[in-house]
Amino acid sequence: MIKNMTENQITLHIIKSLKENKKKEFESILDELQPYDIARIYDDLPDKHKTRFLLFLNTDLLADLIQELNKETQLEVLNKLGIEKTGKVLDTMDNDDLATLLDDLSPEKISSLLAGMKKEESKIVQDIMNYPPETAGRLMTNRLVWIRNYYSVKEAVEKLKIFAEFAETLNYLYVVDQERKLVGVVSYRDLLISEPNEIVRNIMFERVISVPAAMDQEEAARMIERYDFLAIPVVSEENVLLGIVTVDDILDVVIQEANEDIEKLSASGKSIDFETKTFVAAYRRLPWLILLLFIGLVSGKIISSYQETLNQVVALAFFMPMISGMTGNTGTQSLAVVVRGLVSHDLDKGTLLRLVWREFGVGLIIGLTCGVLISIIAYLWQGNAILGLVVGVSLLLTLIIGTLAGTVIPLILYRLNIDPAIASGPLITTLNDIFSLVTYFGIASAFLHLII
Amino acid sequence: MIKNMTENQITLHIIKSLKENKKKEFESILDELQPYDIARIYDDLPDKHKTRFLLFLNTDLLADLIQELNKETQLEVLNKLGIEKTGKVLDTMDNDDLATLLDDLSPEKISSLLAGMKKEESKIVQDIMNYPPETAGRLMTNRLVWIRNYYSVKEAVEKLKIFAEFAETLNYLYVVDQERKLVGVVSYRDLLISEPNEIVRNIMFERVISVPAAMDQEEAARMIERYDFLAIPVVSEENVLLGIVTVDDILDVVIQEANEDIEKLSASGKSIDFETKTFVAAYRRLPWLILLLFIGLVSGKIISSYQETLNQVVALAFFMPMISGMTGNTGTQSLAVVVRGLVSHDLDKGTLLRLVWREFGVGLIIGLTCGVLISIIAYLWQGNAILGLVVGVSLLLTLIIGTLAGTVIPLILYRLNIDPAIASGPLITTLNDIFSLVTYFGIASAFLHLII
Numbered sequence: 001m002i003k004n005m006t007e008n009q010i011t012l013h014i015i016k017s018l019k020e021n022k023k024k025e026f027e028s029i030l031d032e033l034q035p036y037d038i039a040r041i042y043d044d045l046p047d048k049h050k051t052r053f054l055l056f057l058n059t060d061l062l063a064d065l066i067q068e069l070n071k072e073t074q075l076e077v078l079n080k081l082g083i084e085k086t087g088k089v090l091d092t093m094d095n096d097d098l099a100t101l102l103d104d105l106s107p108e109k110i111s112s113l114l115a116g117m118k119k120e121e122s123k124i125v126q127d128i129m130n131y132p133p134e135t136a137g138r139l140m141t142n143r144l145v146w147i148r149n150y151y152s153v154k155e156a157v158e159k160l161k162i163f164a165e166f167a168e169t170l171n172y173l174y175v176v177d178q179e180r181k182l183v184g185v186v187s188y189r190d191l192l193i194s195e196p197n198e199i200v201r202n203i204m205f206e207r208v209i210s211v212p213a214a215m216d217q218e219e220a221a222r223m224i225e226r227y228d229f230l231a232i233p234v235v236s237e238e239n240v241l242l243g244i245v246t247v248d249d250i251l252d253v254v255i256q257e258a259n260e261d262i263e264k265l266s267a268s269g270k271s272i273d274f275e276t277k278t279f280v281a282a283y284r285r286l287p288w289l290i291l292l293l294f295i296g297l298v299s300g301k302i303i304s305s306y307q308e309t310l311n312q313v314v315a316l317a318f319f320m321p322m323i324s325g326m327t328g329n330t331g332t333q334s335l336a337v338v339v340r341g342l343v344s345h346d347l348d349k350g351t352l353l354r355l356v357w358r359e360f361g362v363g364l365i366i367g368l369t370c371g372v373l374i375s376i377i378a379y380l381w382q383g384n385a386i387l388g389l390v391v392g393v394s395l396l397l398t399l400i401i402g403t404l405a406g407t408v409i410p411l412i413l414y415r416l417n418i419d420p421a422i423a424s425g426p427l428i429t430t431l432n433d434i435f436s437l438v439t440y441f442g443i444a445s446a447f448l449h450l451i452i
Numbered sequence: 453m454i455k456n457m458t459e460n461q462i463t464l465h466i467i468k469s470l471k472e473n474k475k476k477e478f479e480s481i482l483d484e485l486q487p488y489d490i491a492r493i494y495d496d497l498p499d500k501h502k503t504r505f506l507l508f509l510n511t512d513l514l515a516d517l518i519q520e521l522n523k524e525t526q527l528e529v530l531n532k533l534g535i536e537k538t539g540k541v542l543d544t545m546d547n548d549d550l551a552t553l554l555d556d557l558s559p560e561k562i563s564s565l566l567a568g569m570k571k572e573e574s575k576i577v578q579d580i581m582n583y584p585p586e587t588a589g590r591l592m593t594n595r596l597v598w599i600r601n602y603y604s605v606k607e608a609v610e611k612l613k614i615f616a617e618f619a620e621t622l623n624y625l626y627v628v629d630q631e632r633k634l635v636g637v638v639s640y641r642d643l644l645i646s647e648p649n650e651i652v653r654n655i656m657f658e659r660v661i662s663v664p665a666a667m668d669q670e671e672a673a674r675m676i677e678r679y680d681f682l683a684i685p686v687v688s689e690e691n692v693l694l695g696i697v698t699v700d701d702i703l704d705v706v707i708q709e710a711n712e713d714i715e716k717l718s719a720s721g722k723s724i725d726f727e728t729k730t731f732v733a734a735y736r737r738l739p740w741l742i743l744l745l746f747i748g749l750v751s752g753k754i755i756s757s758y759q760e761t762l763n764q765v766v767a768l769a770f771f772m773p774m775i776s777g778m779t780g781n782t783g784t785q786s787l788a789v790v791v792r793g794l795v796s797h798d799l800d801k802g803t804l805l806r807l808v809w810r811e812f813g814v815g816l817i818i819g820l821t822c823g824v825l826i827s828i829i830a831y832l833w834q835g836n837a838i839l840g841l842v843v844g845v846s847l848l849l850t851l852i853i854g855t856l857a858g859t860v861i862p863l864i865l866y867r868l869n870i871d872p873a874i875a876s877g878p879l880i881t882t883l884n885d886i887f888s889l890v891t892y893f894g895i896a897s898a899f900l901h902l903i904i
Binding site: 035161188192205226250263265273277278285286289293295296301303307325330333336340345358369373437 | 487657703707713734751762763
């Protein structure tokens with residue numbers, strides 16, 4: 001019925017059915033919509049219709065809806081539902097989404113929400129929440145189909161059919177032994193082409209790739225990306241199958257991690273998006289800016305210590321923004337290459353040395369090119385060959401230093417298990433600013449008697 | 453057998469089986485490995501063993517292997533295989549991967565590679581290559597299961613079983629009408645719980661979410677991410693089903709697009725990774741740096757036009773790096789917020805105005821905070837209250853301007869369908885540098901008689 005309608009038309013239609021209290025009509029519309037769309041419609045609905053909208057939804061749809069809302073709205077919806085219905089809805093939600101929902105809430109709020117849930121479901125969620133944030137354990141769901149290694153193919157297919165409604169993906173079944181240890185994996189395809197009486201143990205794939213629950217989510221993402229999996233099993237230290245992490249959650253992780261890298265590279269501090277309030281955004285950005293202010297003063301201090309030189313050749317000031325800008329920039333370029341490269345590469349010693357050597361070469365080439373160029377320009381502009389040479393040699397040196405600093409510092413941080421992206425804002429910018437000013441004024445002072 | 457071996461042990465085992473010409477043993481090892489791992493082992497193999505390694509692989513494994521190699525090695529492998537085997541392997545490869553492989557090759561090389569392929573397979577690949585790069589059409593594969601809307605549930609299940617081996621994902625079947633137009637989608641789950649004689653048309657979900665083949669891959673990624681799909685159908689302008697884009701390709705797209713954003717934000721030019729050669733990396737980074745060199749000279753020119761002012765109060769130079777650094781930084785922060793926000797948000801007029809207003813507020817707050825702070829510091833350092841006031845007011849103004857420039861410019865570019873991330877390196881940095889120097893020296897010159 002609503003196949004060719006726009007979102008606005010659908011919303012109007014829904015409001016009409018709510019006003020006229022026509023539940024059947026309402027359900028037939030909702031039936032054709034994706035959870036994401038239902039959530040957007042709920043967001044846009046006038047407040048007075050929201051309560052009845054929720055009343056008209058069954059538990060499954062409510063669970064789907066809540067998973068697509070932002071945190072504030074989630075809690076608002078749960079408040080409207082009351083304890084009993086909330087319990088049912090939380091039972092139905094994916095465990096990983098529920099764990100995310102409970103994440104920052106107070107312990108009292110959490111226990112009041114979990115109170116209405118089934119014991120076994122609330123136990124699972126609490127187990128998930130025991131893993132540190134941003135680990136595979138925190139992301140996993142228990143909506144997977146597992147079979148015993150002594151099952152026959154026929155038994156496996158039966159189990160698959162029963163759990164089809166429940167499982168997140170159907171392409172793979174995980175095989176466990178008596179102790180629920182993960183011992184193999186069987187594809188749906190293999191089941192279809194095998195004899196019904198064959199034992200699973202004999203057709204399964206034994207070298208299962210799994211991740212420990214404590215693994216960092218970024219590393220788990222790398223595994224799924226490498227192997228093109230739709231899901232990866234999560235195991236305990238004893239190799240007991242705990243759950244799976246699915247690719248849709250990994251997609252969110254990858255976007256989140258990329259945003260974090262960009263935030264750190266642009267020194268914009270903790271996550272700010274379109275919805276962040278003015279004061280919060282300013283508050284989150286200020287620490288970096290104040291740090292940078294003091295860093296800027298360090299540069300100022302360096303310049304002031306060369307006040308004599310500057311007083312005698314004011315023209316030196318003209319090239320200051322160019323030299324420090326270029327040095328900062330080449331450093332950021334190297335940093336970006338390293339930070340993003342580490343997303344998809346392991347870092348062994350060979351890679352490391354090759355990379356540093358490559359970046360040294362890059363620094364040398366761009367340093368020579370830009371150095372020669374600026375020498376000529378400076379000479380033509382100021383009519384002073386020595387000044388040109390001073391500026392050119394300074395730029396050559398600062399570009400090599402800047403490139404190496406942008407490469408080596410994040411690599412060292414990575415080795416020390418510190419996130420290299422954090423290095424950008426303060427560390428590299430400071431160091432490169434200071435390096436470049438000291439180099440520039442140092443060389444200029446040495447040749448001062450020739451310039452004047 | 454190899455279940456608990458390390459990668460090195462496995463490689464040694466494989467080399468042994470190659471030396472002793474034991475194909476059975478070789479195959480039993482390979483059987484337990486993932487394509488990604490096979491590719492890594494191939495990469496590490498001494499050259500003298502590579503040819504026999506390839507000879508021992510069957511067509512399916514060869515196709516899997518090639519999909520995991522980098523481009524150079526892919527072509528090297530195909531060369532070793534000869535025309536006939538190459539044709540068979542290319543027939544087996546996923547069409548989207550094959551299209552990527554052929555991407556930058558010369559027309560002669562492409563037709564020589566396609567020569568050995570089956571007509572229908574090579575036609576499909578050529579069709580895919582007709583879509584512009586970075587579109588849904590370019591990413592799609594035809595490994596999907598589709599059924600007619602007049603099929604019975606029983607017929608649908610039969611077809612699913614036959615194609616299970618071939619399809620990328622099994623959770624959904626796409627339903628087409630007589631003209632192959634996409635009219636619905638049925639989940640595997642719905643098939644299992646329906647009567648075998650029910651007609652697909654009656655149980656299918658009609659509001660199918662699909663993407664046009666010409667859609668930008670980033671937008672297609674956003675759809676999959678929003679709806680948590682494992683695959684999304686791709687249709688022609690006439691709504692004819694052409695293929696599907698799967699989430700594993702989307703994962704690669706998301707990583708690639710994030711890298712591109714970071715490259716542009718750090719002005720590091722076209723993609724550079726750990727493997728890029730020194731000269732290529734230098735060549736790709738140089739254009740931006742040379743541009744920035746000239747931009748730096750514009751700043752120098754502005755400073756030189758205030759030479760008189762600077763001559764009289766050299767201390768003004770001390771605060772130059774701080775003011776331009778801070779302005780550049782707040783601009784980059786705003787830019788990062790906008791660029792990444794656009795990854796997951798649509799931009800309507802309300803959002804736009806709210807965002808600009810928010811950033812103005814942020815600029816005002818950080819401008820006031822940092823302005824007051826620097827006024828005090830400058831006064832204490834230089835013992836000149838007017839100088840402190842000049843520096844403070846300049847910083848307040850330049851921070852507001854910088855924040856707004858970093859917000860408004862990328863939004864305008866986005867509206868003009870230009871990638872806003874590109875705005876960073878040159879545009880925002882230049883403008884903010886120029887704004888900040890003109891503001892600073894303008895204010896300083898106006899109050900010059902008071903400072904001295």
